[in-house]
Amino acid sequence: MEEVTLEQIPRKIRDLYEKAMAALERGNAGYALDMLKQVMAVEPRFLLARKNLRIAQVKALMARKPNAMTHQLASLKGAFTLMSAQGKLKKNPQAALEGAEKLLEIDPLNLSFLKFFAQAADAAGMPEVAVQTLEIAKPYFAKNVEFLRLLARLYIATNQPGGAKDCYAAVAELLPNDQLAIKNLKDAAALDTMKIGGWNDTKTDFRSKLKDKKEAILLEQQAKSVKGDADVDTLIASRLKDIEREPQNMNFRRALADLYVRAERFDEALQSLDEAVKAAGRSDPQIERTASQIKVRQFDAAIAAAKEAGDDAKAAAVEKEKEDFIYNDAVDMAKRYPNDLQFRYELGFQYYLRKQYNEAIEEFQLAQRNPQRRTRALYYLALCFTQKGQLDIAFEQLQKAASELTLMDETKKDVVYQMGVLADQMGRPDEALAFFKEIYSVDIKYRDISERIETAYQKKSAPGS
Numbered sequence: 197m198e199e200v201t202l203e204q205i206p207r208k209i210r211d212l213y214e215k216a217m218a219a220l221e222r223g224n225a226g227y228a229l230d231m232l233k234q235v236m237a238v239e240p241r242f243l244l245a246r247k248n249l250r251i252a253q254v255k256a257l258m259a260r261k262p263n264a265m266t267h268q269l270a271s272l273k274g275a276f277t278l279m280s281a282q283g284k285l286k287k288n289p290q291a292a293l294e295g296a297e298k299l300l301e302i303d304p305l306n307l308s309f310l311k312f313f314a315q316a317a318d319a320a321g322m323p324e325v326a327v328q329t330l331e332i333a334k335p336y337f338a339k340n341v342e343f344l345r346l347l348a349r350l351y352i353a354t355n356q357p358g359g360a361k362d363c364y365a366a367v368a369e370l371l372p373n374d375q376l377a378i379k380n381l382k383d384a385a386a387l388d389t390m391k392i393g394g395w396n397d398t399k400t401d402f403r404s405k406l407k408d409k410k411e412a413i414l415l416e417q418q419a420k421s422v423k424g425d426a427d428v429d430t431l432i433a434s435r436l437k438d439i440e441r442e443p444q445n446m447n448f449r450r451a452l453a454d455l456y457v458r459a460e461r462f463d464e465a466l467q468s469l470d471e472a473v474k475a476a477g478r479s480d481p482q483i484e485r486t487a488s489q490i491k492v493r494q495f496d497a498a499i500a501a502a503k504e505a506g507d508d509a510k511a512a513a514v515e516k517e518k519e520d521f522i523y524n525d526a527v528d529m530a531k532r533y534p535n536d537l538q539f540r541y542e543l544g545f546q547y548y549l550r551k552q553y554n555e556a557i558e559e560f561q562l563a564q565r566n567p568q569r570r571t572r573a574l575y576y577l578a579l580c581f582t583q584k585g586q587l588d589i590a591f592e593q594l595q596k597a598a599s600e601l602t603l604m605d606e607t608k609k610d611v612v613y614q615m616g617v618l619a620d621q622m623g624r625p626d627e628a629l630a631f632f633k634e635i636y637s638v639d640i641k642y643r644d645i646s647e648r649i650e651t652a653y654q655k656k657s658a659p660g661s
Contacts, residue, residue: 200241202596209238213245217599220248225256236297243328248599250332253304262305270303277302278312289319300329305336307343314346323353331359332602341367348384357387428459446472453486462494481533488525492518522546530559537566541573553580571597575611582618591618604638613643625652 202210216231232249235242260266281295296313303309310333317326330347337343348363364381371377435452442448449472456465469487473480495518502511523546529536530543544559557580564573574597581590594615601608616631629652635642636649 200239200243202242202244205235205239205242209235209242213242216245217248217595220252220599221595225252225259228252229256240322243324244600246325247328247332250300250304250329251599251602253300254332257304262303267303267306270306271308274299274302274306274309278308281312281316285316285319289316289321292316293320293322293325305333307337307340310343311346314350318350318353323350326350327354327356327359335603338366339370341370345380348380352384352387357384360384361388428455431455432459444475446476449475450483450486453490457490457493460497462490462497465490479532481529481536481539484529484532488529491521491525495521523550537563537569541566541569544573544576548576548580551583553583556580571600571607571611575607575614578611578614578618582614587618587622591615591622594618604634609635609639609642613645616648625655628652 202213205213212231213235216228216235219225219231220228229249229252232245232252235245236249239245257266277295277298281292281299284292284295293313293316296309296316299306299309300313310330313329314326317323317329327347327350330343330350333343334347344363344367348360348367351357351359351363361381361384364377364384368374368377368381432452432455435448435455438445438448439452449468453465453468453472456462456468466487469483469490473483476483495514498514499511499518502508502514526539526543526546529539533539540559541563544556544563547553547556547559557577560573560577560580564570564577566573574593578590578593578597581587581593594611597611598608598615601611604612612631612634616628616635619625619628619631629649632645632648632652636645640646
């Protein structure tokens with residue numbers, strides 16, 4: 197299913213969605229739910245609306261403090277709807293999915309309902325929708341093996357092996373002696389490594405790719421097990437023999453570069469990667485990224501050596517060289533691989549550091565299409581617009597980011613904090629305090645949050661306030 201973004205939906209539907217999100221921000225979950233249902237009825241491919249619909253449903257449920265009996269009663273209440281929807285699964289999967297949505301209205305954290313929803317979404321050709329819904333429910337099923345395995349299978353079906361690896365790792369931890377759990381974890385890890393490495397050559401059959409990636413994992417594990425210089429030298433000699441035997445094997449060359457880095461033989465590591473590119477006969481963004489990281493490590497080692505020698509001037513000079521290299525490298529990689537949104541994000545960050553806010557905005561607007569970088573890109577967009585004095589536009593970016601973050605992790609803390617700062621700057625102190633309290637309640641040591649909270653309460657208690 198091709199996803200529809202906020203910018204692609206009709207203006208009337210976008211206005212309805214934005215009103216729903218405003219209602220959700222105010223805590224009016226019931227009103228938000230009604231409007232989000234209307235949005236989804238018109239445009240089911242608008243996954244962001246469906247995600248926020250599900251978040252609102254979960255919030256409404258958690259406000260009622262559910263227990264095991266809550267889910268049992270929900271199962272009874274939804275039994276007829278479930279049977280009816282199951283009967284439509286083969287002939288009319290879309291109707292079955294609509295039935296599954298009704299079940300989640302009753303109880304969005306009911307395991308039976310979630311399993312059927314995933315089944316119906318998959319049958320309707322929308323496995324991404326199933327993944328999205330199960331991801332929101334995942335924190336409540338962190339130790340449920342059946343749920344984790346279901347989500348892992350969906351991750352594999354949607355080409356997200358990293359997510360599958362995480363799920364199977366949790367299963368393996370819960371079932372340490374289960375051979376199937378261990379096998380699933382190894383296979384998912386191999387697929388994830390294969391995806392990261394960009395192994396998309398369809399001329400090579402899957403089994404040979406998997407075998408090659410398992411070899412890469414083994415080599416990485418060997419490198420990590422190094423204890424001292426003698427071990428490093430032994431493994432380097434072994435990899436050199438491997439390369440002499442199989443000069444086209446990229447795994448051996450990457451492993452050799454990693455070992456050289458561990459021995460701080462940076463020039464030899466870079467030479468090894470350069471030979472890997474020549475042996476492959478084509479450029480490889482992953483190898484180039486690794487080479488850039490090695491050069492940064494080389495700069496860091498030189499800076500540390502200069503400081504240890506008491507040569508602060510040289511350390512500062514090398515630090516400047518390092519900064520220039522990172523910037524120029526980001527520009528070059530974005531130019532060479534314009535469709536790689538990770539490189540666009542990195543370039544945007546470099547522009548931001550140099551206060552080139554218009555250029556940074558352009559890159560972050562592109563980078564937000566990358567699901568892994570979307571919320572951070574929105575956050576930095578907000579920082580850029582703030583620096584330009586466009587506070588209302590900055591606040592809108594943060595609202596988008598906050599609506600897509602379910603857990604109060606470091607990214608959400610950054611987003612909510614900045615929303616508080618902007619609200620304060622725009623003369624909305626009560627709103628600012630509400631944002632700061634969200635963070636204060638979970639992390640009292642975050643930045644200057646304690647000071648901000650105490651200052652706000654002092655102002656409230658001051659005479660005449």
